[in-house]
Structures are given as structure tokens and as C-alpha cells.
Amino acid sequence: MKNNIVKILFFIVSLNFVHAQNNQRNPLDYKSILSGTFGELRTNHFHSGIDIKTKGKEGSKVYAFSKGYVSRIKISKGGYGKAIYIKHNDGKTTVYAHLKRFSKKIETIVKNEQYRKENYEIEIFPALNEIKISDNELIAYSGNTGGSSGPHLHFEIRDINQKPLNPLNYGINVQDSKTPSILGLKLYSLYKNREIKSSKNLTFYKKDINTYITDTIHSIGTLGFGIQTIDRQDLANNKNGIYKIDTYINNDTLISIDFSKFSFEETKHINRYIDYSEFKRNKKRFQKLFIQKNNPLSIYKKESNQGVISLIESSEYLIKIEVTDFNRNLTKLLIPIKGNKNKNIFNNESDIKIGNYKNLFINRNKKYILNQHNSSLYIEKETFYNNLFIKKNSDSDTLDLGSDTVPLLKSIKIKFKKPDYKNSYIGIANDKSDKLSFVSSTIKEDSIIAFSKRLGKYIVSRDTIKPTITPLGFNKNDWISNLNYLKLQVRDNQTGIKNYRATINNKWILMEPFNKNGVIRYNFNDSVIDKSKNVFKIEVSDNVGNTSVFETIFYRKTNKFEK
Missing domain, CATH: 2.60.220.30 (Chondroitinase Ac; Chain A, domain 3)
Structure with missing residues (x-):
């Protein structure tokens, strides 16, 4: 009897789990095409979500992944721009970033807080279930705010400890039958402490449809490899990150790297993972297939000798590197290598002299x-x-x-x-x-x-030059009843814009960043105006305190219905 009860309870829990899984949905109405993948190599960090294309435009409807409640709303000029965080019943959190605007019920809360604090940049932590979200609920519209370089939706799934997870493991499907591309291969000569002594770019050739091979490499001593690799998907030409790199020496695992999960605390160590010097000099990100000291990254799932090869005279090995994307498309690179002091590929390297008086x-x-x-x-x-x-x-x-x-x-x-x-x-x-x-x-x-x-x-x-302020689409003393927005362009060519403050009739107004060219705008639907003649004033300061002021009178019908 007891066993039957346990089985029934297990069956009910399983049904509930399946039901919860079935209620998860793509945050957009259309097929997911990615411009950025999870774990992708970015400047100073690994990409913590996926970037879903929005057909090159803003304003696509964004839906909740599943039901829950809004746990955080953050708006910033850089970073994620306009972002919303939803906590779900299973403890996970989903993040939707670079949004154009929120749904009506959320937008009202946000606008009220911005006007209360007289600041575009705000952060709100609603109470538990204060803003409930149901399955399939419209929560926002996609945009290009913050540090985005083009319209898209940045989407994340985080576990109960706020560690980012790969959304492709949770029902977001992407059409991808293409194998990853290997763009470059480096051989590193290493000191005993695994720091880089020197490096060589290696040439490789196509062996078959998804396999490449190098000539036999002759070298000696402590060595490591680095690889430059990307992945492309079927419906886009973006250069995306890969999912897994496995390196073998004579079919034994040398090192295995997996981008399925990492923490925000460790993501800064990407600069220890890549060949930082090569990236800064030539803008190429080579992923080092060996682990150097003080590298705490958890992406290393298995390794032997920290991924380093100790090559002695006359020894022979076959190195195999397998690069895999999330859909298990595979590209292989074979490297025959032989211990040979006389033919050492690094023999012609001049010694690097360091430690002079400067x-x-x-x-x-x-x-x-x-x-x-x-x-x-x-x-x-x-x-x-x-x-x-x-x-x-x-x-x-x-x-x-x-x-x-x-x-x-x-x-x-x-x-x-x-x-x-x-x-x-x-x-x-x-x-x-x-x-x-x-x-x-x-x-x-x-x-x-x-x-x-x-x-x-x-x-x-x-910096002695003041910022510039240019009105767009209106002049001083104009009637502008036909405009939905009051737009200006603010620029500073030396130290950059630090802040700005705008008022109409001495009342603070919200000027939102509109694009990446310094255009900001006020939405007349914010209903600050209650008379026809209005005094607009904006003060703009750069990062050393140079300040410019623009002031004008404009006229507007107050009984005009505005969308």
C-alpha cells in the first residue's frame, strides 16, 4: 500500500513537472534566430544569455517564459538598458534586456518611479507577487537600449543561485546544421610555470568534410595549443560562440572545455582564458587549451596535466581537437607532433629580453x-x-x-x-x-x-569645450502640436556626457536616450504640460564640469488627443 502511494505521488509530481515544462515558451512570437550564443566570448566577460534577432527592428512583443512575478526592474544608459527580471515557481529567474518599453502595467510603475526620483536610471525590487506574471503574458517590447549595438532581445535563464544557464537547454530551439569553423591555430612554447614564452601560428588543411590536419610539427619541451573558432547557424551569418572543445592526446583526454554553465563571479577571468595579448594586438580571440595558474574557471570539465604537453626527443603524438556546437555539429583538427630538438619550430625565435632599466x-x-x-x-x-x-x-x-x-x-x-x-x-x-x-x-x-x-x-x-545641444525637428517659439516627442541631440567630443537635466515650466521631465548618436527625447504622453505656452530648458554637463544650457519657448495645443 505504501509503495502504491509513493508511486501515485511520483506520478502526480511528474505530471506537474511536465505541465510546467509545457507552459514554457519562446519569449518572441517567431522562430529563434541568434546573433549571440551562451558562453560566447565578449570583452571582459562570457555572454550570459542568448541574443535573439528581432528582424532588424524594435517593437517586437516580448512574452514571459512562464508564470511568476517580477523580482527586479532596472533601467540604465549602458549595460542591459531597460531590463526586467521574472522569478518563476521553480526558483529560476529569466531576464529580458535591451527593451524598448514595458507592458502597460509595468511601464506605469516604472514611469512613476522615474518621475518620483527625477532620474532615467532606476532600479526597482517589487515585493513578492506584487507584480504577478501569468503564462504567455506580454511583458515588454524589444528594443536597442543600453550597451546594445543593434535591435535584439537578450534573454537569460538563471538558476536559484543566480548562475546563468544555457537557454537552449530549456526548450529554445535554433535551426543549426552547420559545423563550427576553425579560423586559427597556435602552438605555445611554455615555461615550466605554464606562462607563455613564445607562440607560432600553424597552418592546417582540409582533410574531409569536417576534418582538418596540419603538417607534422617538430618541437621540444613544454607546449600548449590555442584555437580561434566560431559557429554559424542556418538562418544567420553571425559569428557565434561554440559549445564545447575537447582536446585529446593519442585518444586520451588532454582537456575538455564546456560552456553549459558558469557564474558571474568567474566571468571576468575570460582574460586569463583567452590569449589576451593576441586579442589586444590583432583583435583575434584565441582560446588557450591549457590552464595557467590562478585561473579558477569552472568551464574546464576534465583535464590531464593542465592541458600541457611535455614533449621529449623522438616522442610522437597525435593531438586531436574537437569543436562542437549546441546541436552537436562537430569539426575536428588533427595535429601530428614529434619531439625533435634540431628541427624545433621555435629554434629561430629570438630571445625576449625583459627587465631593462625602464x-x-x-x-x-x-x-x-x-x-x-x-x-x-x-x-x-x-x-x-x-x-x-x-x-x-x-x-x-x-x-x-x-x-x-x-x-x-x-x-x-x-x-x-x-x-x-x-x-x-x-x-x-x-x-x-x-x-x-x-x-x-x-x-x-x-x-x-x-x-x-x-x-x-x-x-x-x-577639456575646455562645452557639450553641444541641437534641437531636432523644431525651432525656438515654434508651435509643435503635431509632434509626439521633443527631441534633441547632445554631444561631447572629448570627455563625454556625464548628465543632463530637462524641465518644462520648471517641472522635471524624462528625457530618454533614443539612439546611439546622442539623441534624447521627451514623450508628450507623460502629460507634464497643462498650458499652450511652455518654457523648455535643458542643462548638459560633461565629465569635467563643462556645462551648456539650451532654453526656448514652444507652443502646443493642450486639448489635442495624443497617441
Whole structure:
């Protein structure tokens, strides 16, 4: 009897589970075509969701993956832009980002909070079940807000601990019969501590429909491989990330890398995973198929000898690299390799000499405070992944730390003596053009201070040019009853726009970013206006305090019905 009850309960639970699974749906009305895959290599992070194409336009209806309640709403000028987080009954959370706007019931809550705080950027954490979401409920419309480079929906699924999961494991189907592409192969000569001594690009040839092979590689010593690879799907030409890389040595697993799950805490270590120097110099992301020290990534599922090959004289191996996408399409690369000191592929490499008088040795386990001329450099313990030499040279307004070819775990602190002139800031020079990019700087007493996670040439400079404000589609004293939006373009060509504040008749109004060209707009449906003659004013400041003001009178019929 007891066993029968257990079986019945198990059957009921199973039915409920299946029912819950069946109620999950694609967040868009049409077939999923991806412009970005889960775990894809991005700047300073792994991609934590999938990017679903929205036919090149904004405004597609976005539906809840399944029922639950809104646990968080965040709006920011960068990052995810307009984003909504829904907590589901099974403890998972889904995230919908870069939205154009929310559904009516959510949009009302958001607008009220923005006007209450007089700020476009807000974050709301509704109480449990305060904003309930039902199955198939329309929650938003797709857009291009935040750090997006084109219209799409960024969609995430997170587990109960907020670790991102691959949405393709949860019923989001993508048509993909194409095998991954291998674009490049590197052989690394390594020191015993697995740091890179030098590298060689290897040539490979097509053997059959999904297999490539190199000539026999002759080398000796401690070696590792790196691969540049992408995946394309059937209905799009986007260069997406892959799902799995398995490396074998004589059919035994050397290392297995799997992008099915990771945590936000570890994603910054992508710069230890890729060949960071190669990426910064040539914009190519080679994935290192060996594990270096102080690399805590959980994407390594199985490894032998940290993925490193110890090649001795006359030894012979066959290295096989298998690259797989989520749909199990497979591409193989075969590398015959032989231990041969006399024919070593690295024999013609010139020695890399480091440690001259302009180079500074950094022990990663020590803290450094370095003063020279008008500048100071502060380096905390464990700022770098390994011990290394860095360049350090300075004069009155420059601190040169070499090129941005070494990844940092923590920010370094850069301090200069405060210049005599106003509107000063710290910039970092582009390696190729010497054009300065603004680094967030603060003035404290007699110093100007910046924090940065990049090596490079830091220079104290000055910005005396005010931002520009250009009205779009209207002039001063115009009747603009036919306009649904009040649009302006705000720009600053040196340190960038820090903030702006706009009012109509001394009442704060919400100016939303409209596109990536500095266009912002006010929606007349916000109903701030209650008379025909109106005074509009906007103040725009850049990152060093230069401020521009634009003020005008406009006229508008107040009894006009506006959609």
C-alpha cells in the first residue's frame, strides 16, 4: 500500500513537472534566430544569455517564459538598458534586456518611479507577487537600449543561485546544421610555470568534410595549443560562440572545455582564458587549451596535466581537437607532433629580453606604491595573474605603463599632482593613434586620481569645450502640436556626457536616450504640460564640469488627443 502511494505521488509530481515544462515558451512570437550564443566570448566577460534577432527592428512583443512575478526592474544608459527580471515557481529567474518599453502595467510603475526620483536610471525590487506574471503574458517590447549595438532581445535563464544557464537547454530551439569553423591555430612554447614564452601560428588543411590536419610539427619541451573558432547557424551569418572543445592526446583526454554553465563571479577571468595579448594586438580571440595558474574557471570539465604537453626527443603524438556546437555539429583538427630538438619550430625565435632599466618587476603577492616625478602608482596584492615585468616611465604629466597586453584582476590607482588649470582629467592614449580616452577621474585636495584595469600610457589633459545641444525637428517659439516627442541631440567630443537635466515650466521631465548618436527625447504622453505656452530648458554637463544650457519657448495645443 505504501509503495502504491509513493508511486501515485511520483506520478502526480511528474505530471506537474511536465505541465510546467509545457507552459514554457519562446519569449518572441517567431522562430529563434541568434546573433549571440551562451558562453560566447565578449570583452571582459562570457555572454550570459542568448541574443535573439528581432528582424532588424524594435517593437517586437516580448512574452514571459512562464508564470511568476517580477523580482527586479532596472533601467540604465549602458549595460542591459531597460531590463526586467521574472522569478518563476521553480526558483529560476529569466531576464529580458535591451527593451524598448514595458507592458502597460509595468511601464506605469516604472514611469512613476522615474518621475518620483527625477532620474532615467532606476532600479526597482517589487515585493513578492506584487507584480504577478501569468503564462504567455506580454511583458515588454524589444528594443536597442543600453550597451546594445543593434535591435535584439537578450534573454537569460538563471538558476536559484543566480548562475546563468544555457537557454537552449530549456526548450529554445535554433535551426543549426552547420559545423563550427576553425579560423586559427597556435602552438605555445611554455615555461615550466605554464606562462607563455613564445607562440607560432600553424597552418592546417582540409582533410574531409569536417576534418582538418596540419603538417607534422617538430618541437621540444613544454607546449600548449590555442584555437580561434566560431559557429554559424542556418538562418544567420553571425559569428557565434561554440559549445564545447575537447582536446585529446593519442585518444586520451588532454582537456575538455564546456560552456553549459558558469557564474558571474568567474566571468571576468575570460582574460586569463583567452590569449589576451593576441586579442589586444590583432583583435583575434584565441582560446588557450591549457590552464595557467590562478585561473579558477569552472568551464574546464576534465583535464590531464593542465592541458600541457611535455614533449621529449623522438616522442610522437597525435593531438586531436574537437569543436562542437549546441546541436552537436562537430569539426575536428588533427595535429601530428614529434619531439625533435634540431628541427624545433621555435629554434629561430629570438630571445625576449625583459627587465631593462625602464621595466619594473612585479611580484603578484606584494603591494606596491611607486612615486616618480608628479605621478604615483598603487598596485594591490594579486592585481596580476602572475609575476611579471611591466614598463614604468613618467614625466610631469605622463605615466607610461606600456601597452594594454596584460590582463588585470584588480584596478590600479594612478595619481598625478593636480594641474594649475581647471577642467583637468586623466586619459589613456590609444596604442596606435595616441588619441586620449577619458578615464573616470576625481580631484582630491592637490591630486587628480583615476582607477583603471588597463596598462597603458596615462596622460593628464584638459577639456575646455562645452557639450553641444541641437534641437531636432523644431525651432525656438515654434508651435509643435503635431509632434509626439521633443527631441534633441547632445554631444561631447572629448570627455563625454556625464548628465543632463530637462524641465518644462520648471517641472522635471524624462528625457530618454533614443539612439546611439546622442539623441534624447521627451514623450508628450507623460502629460507634464497643462498650458499652450511652455518654457523648455535643458542643462548638459560633461565629465569635467563643462556645462551648456539650451532654453526656448514652444507652443502646443493642450486639448489635442495624443497617441
